[in-house]
Amino acid sequence: MKKTMYEKIWDSHLVIEVPGQAPLIYVDRHLMHEVTSPQAFEGLRLSGRKVRNPHSILATMDHCVPTKDRDLPIADPIARKQIEVMAENCRENGLNLYDMKNPNNGVIHVVVPEHGFVHPGMVVVCGDSHTATHGAFGALAFGIGTSEVEHVMATQTLPQKKSKTMLVQVNGKLSRYSSAKDIALAIIGKIGTAGGTGHVIEYAGEAIKDLTMEGRMTLCNMAIEAGARAGLIAPDEKTYEYLKGREFAPKGASWDQAMAYWQSLPSDEGAVFDTVITLNAEEIEPQVSWGTSPEQVIGVNGTVPSPDSFDNEGKRKACESALAYMGLTPDTKITDIPIDLVFIGSCTNGRIEDFRIAAEVTKGTKVAPGVKAIAVPGSYHVKHQAEAEGLDKIFLDAGWEWRDPGCSMCLAMNGDELTKGQRSASTSNRNFEGRQGKGGRTHLVSPAMAAAAAAAGHFVDIRKL
Amino acid sequence: MEPYKKHESIAALMNRSNVDTDQIIPKQFLKKVERSGFGAHLFHDWRFNDDGSDNPDFELNKPVFKDAKILVVGDNFGCGSSREHAPWAIADYGFNTIISTSYADIFYNNCFKNGILPIVVSAEQLDKLMAEINANEGVKFVVDLENKQVTTPAGNGFSFEIDPFRQGNLLSGLDDIGLTLIHEDKITAYEQQHKQTYPWLWV
Ligand code: SF4
Numbered sequence: 001m002k003k004t005m006y007e008k009i010w011d012s013h014l015v016i017e018v019p020g021q022a023p024l025i026y027v028d029r030h031l032m033h034e035v036t037s038p039q040a041f042e043g044l045r046l047s048g049r050k051v052r053n054p055h056s057i058l059a060t061m062d063h064c065v066p067t068k069d070r071d072l073p074i075a076d077p078i079a080r081k082q083i084e085v086m087a088e089n090c091r092e093n094g095l096n097l098y099d100m101k102n103p104n105n106g107v108i109h110v111v112v113p114e115h116g117f118v119h120p121g122m123v124v125v126c127g128d129s130h131t132a133t134h135g136a137f138g139a140l141a142f143g144i145g146t147s148e149v150e151h152v153m154a155t156q157t158l159p160q161k162k163s164k165t166m167l168v169q170v171n172g173k174l175s176r177y178s179s180a181k182d183i184a185l186a187i188i189g190k191i192g193t194a195g196g197t198g199h200v201i202e203y204a205g206e207a208i209k210d211l212t213m214e215g216r217m218t219l220c221n222m223a224i225e226a227g228a229r230a231g232l233i234a235p236d237e238k239t240y241e242y243l244k245g246r247e248f249a250p251k252g253a254s255w256d257q258a259m260a261y262w263q264s265l266p267s268d269e270g271a272v273f274d275t276v277i278t279l280n281a282e283e284i285e286p287q288v289s290w291g292t293s294p295e296q297v298i299g300v301n302g303t304v305p306s307p308d309s310f311d312n313e314g315k316r317k318a319c320e321s322a323l324a325y326m327g328l329t330p331d332t333k334i335t336d337i338p339i340d341l342v343f344i345g346s347c348t349n350g351r352i353e354d355f356r357i358a359a360e361v362t363k364g365t366k367v368a369p370g371v372k373a374i375a376v377p378g379s380y381h382v383k384h385q386a387e388a389e390g391l392d393k394i395f396l397d398a399g400w401e402w403r404d405p406g407c408s409m410c411l412a413m414n415g416d417e418l419t420k421g422q423r424s425a426s427t428s429n430r431n432f433e434g435r436q437g438k439g440g441r442t443h444l445v446s447p448a449m450a451a452a453a454a455a456a457g458h459f460v461d462i463r464k465l
Numbered sequence: 466m467e468p469y470k471k472h473e474s475i476a477a478l479m480n481r482s483n484v485d486t487d488q489i490i491p492k493q494f495l496k497k498v499e500r501s502g503f504g505a506h507l508f509h510d511w512r513f514n515d516d517g518s519d520n521p522d523f524e525l526n527k528p529v530f531k532d533a534k535i536l537v538v539g540d541n542f543g544c545g546s547s548r549e550h551a552p553w554a555i556a557d558y559g560f561n562t563i564i565s566t567s568y569a570d571i572f573y574n575n576c577f578k579n580g581i582l583p584i585v586v587s588a589e590q591l592d593k594l595m596a597e598i599n600a601n602e603g604v605k606f607v608v609d610l611e612n613k614q615v616t617t618p619a620g621n622g623f624s625f626e627i628d629p630f631r632q633g634n635l636l637s638g639l640d641d642i643g644l645t646l647i648h649e650d651k652i653t654a655y656e657q658q659h660k661q662t663y664p665w666l667w668v
Contacts, residue, residue, distance in 0.1 A: 015648070015655045024645060024651075024652075026652075028663075038499070042498075047642070081498055145549065146549060147549055147578060151641055154646070155645045159641070261662075261663065
């Protein structure tokens with residue numbers, strides 16, 4: 001039988017199927033951060049159980065870490081406690097932790113690929129919904145809850161229902177300045193945030209092949225916003241090239257053995273998907289979200305829609321309440337929306353190429369009066385690489401802040417946040433009410449679009465600069 | 466998880482419907498790093514006055530209900546977010562049994578993971594139980610999970626339905642992890658083969 005990549009990974013990780021229960025699948029890699037793991041460790045302790053395979057775990061601190069003045073004690077007592085408990089749990093269980101002071105520290109989904117910890121064909125979990133990022137390597141990667149974190153630590157397995165498969169085929173070539181982020185937003189705009197529910201998405205087509213590994217991570221990262229369990233991209237030469245030589249990548253004879261396995265992973269020619277969606281990359285403009293759900297998104301040359309333009313009652317209502325929250329009126333041109341703050345960072349767009357393109361747009365500009373712009377690298381490695389290329393200077397000269405790595409304004413848990421009514425251009429992944437601070441208004445965009453907005457004080461079509 | 470044994474316990478009454486997880490455990494407590502200790506915050510906003518003192522009007526603050534293990538509540542208990550903190554708080558407070566006409570799905574599933582038996586009864590049956598508690602506060606019910614029976618002094622006993630698999634797990638005290646570890650030999654065998662096939666993952 002012809003199989004999809006998802007089915008191949010599933011079949012090779014099936015440990016046991018018991019009638020009446022969900023099948024048990026094996027987990028190769030378990031990623032951890034300070035917010036969703038403490039109760040799982042406590043559960044283990046209370047039941048007298050042990051971490052089964054400590055080597056399968058890589059941990060970081062990212063959600064509540066400060067992105068400036070790291071030498072000072074953390075002001076928020078709860079955040080401080082989470083950091084301390086994480087360090088203690090990792091020490092006690094012999095786990096590899098990149099703590100706040102470690103040169104490898106950063107956002108979990110940025111750090112893990114940097115060290116080659118995830119390979120094609122693996123099953124990867126993390127108590128974090130953006131685990132789907134690692135699908136860029138052809139690994140089945142998905143987010144889990146706290147009791148599942150405990151379950152995986154104790155058993156290295158997880159009871160799972162098998163998902164349906166969806167093929168998202170993106171044909172043609174992206175225009176210059178449209179990016180992986182714009183593909184991700186355009187897909188969600190097309191299928192909606194429930195479009196991928198119950199599915200694992202495989203992204204394919206010329207535009208996907210053309211993406212760099214960083215771009216593929218950006219795309220898979222947002223599979224979750226399309227409602228999917230996970231996103232996947234078939235491994236190819238770019239994948240192998242990226243992995244080669246990294247700390248946890250196979251070496252020597254193992255490399256050849258691994259390659260043979262990796263090359264067997266792509267979906268068989270003619271394999272059948274439950275759902276197929278097709279997009280044309282040439283038609284994908286730079287995207288800007290206008291509402292409080294990632295599906296409320298439009299091309300930069302569009303206008304804010306009116307509730308009446310939706311034929312579905314639910315969507316009409318959602319539009320109405322989003323416009324009220326966002327303080328927007330229908331038919332406003334997207335390029336006329338003024339912004340107060342710009343954030344470039346997060347596990348969606350906090351990698352080196354994101355800062356390269358943003359710096360290219362920023363070079364020689366100044367942040368518009370009244371606008372605050374912050375650049376938060378996804379990891380110390382990204383930060384140092386950018387500094388080696390002189391990108392930090394470009395941002396600083398233009399009036400940006402250049403920070404230490406962390407999740408920062410992606411979820412506003414560390415004190416970096418919007419105040420009520422403030423409006424951001426943000427390269428993160430969620431524009432939910434209050435996500436970036438109570439009453440804050442988030443517009444999701446690509447790094448290039450964010451940089452252009454910082455200089456102009458409102459959204460602009462970067463293709464016209 | 467403790468095995469669920471037949472017990473005779475005080476039944477506390479909270480005649481409220483649609484109690485959601487935000488009321489069961491308000492969100493200011495979710496940032497805790499512990500899993501235990503949530504019982505102290507169960508129904509926090511109802512249970513305590515603004516100055517932190519006990520609210521005497523809140524049902525569970527009645528001294529007769531202090532040692533209750535059974536919670537009798539109105540329809541659709543546990544709706545709202547999927548947070549696992551809600552059953553943690555209930556179990557930590559000391560309840561091991563809930564009686565209602567209906568529960569939110571995720572909450573219902575999470576109960577079993579935490580040694581809590583959520584019993585479903587008809588609206589008519591619930592009315593009788595509530596009347597009995599109101600007439601005789603501090604009354605004890607006997608819950609016999611093995612025989613799926615509840616008995617009460619006033620003769621309002623009934624039998625209930627429960628998925629046999631879940632019933633068995635509660636009785637034996639097996640949590641999800643325990644259930645998986647029944648197959649530990651299969652996991653170990655899988656790992657042996659995994660080491661042969663993907664040796665580079667084990668270095
Ligand atoms: S950057 Fe945002 S989405 Fe990514 S792990 Fe951090 S909080 Fe989650």
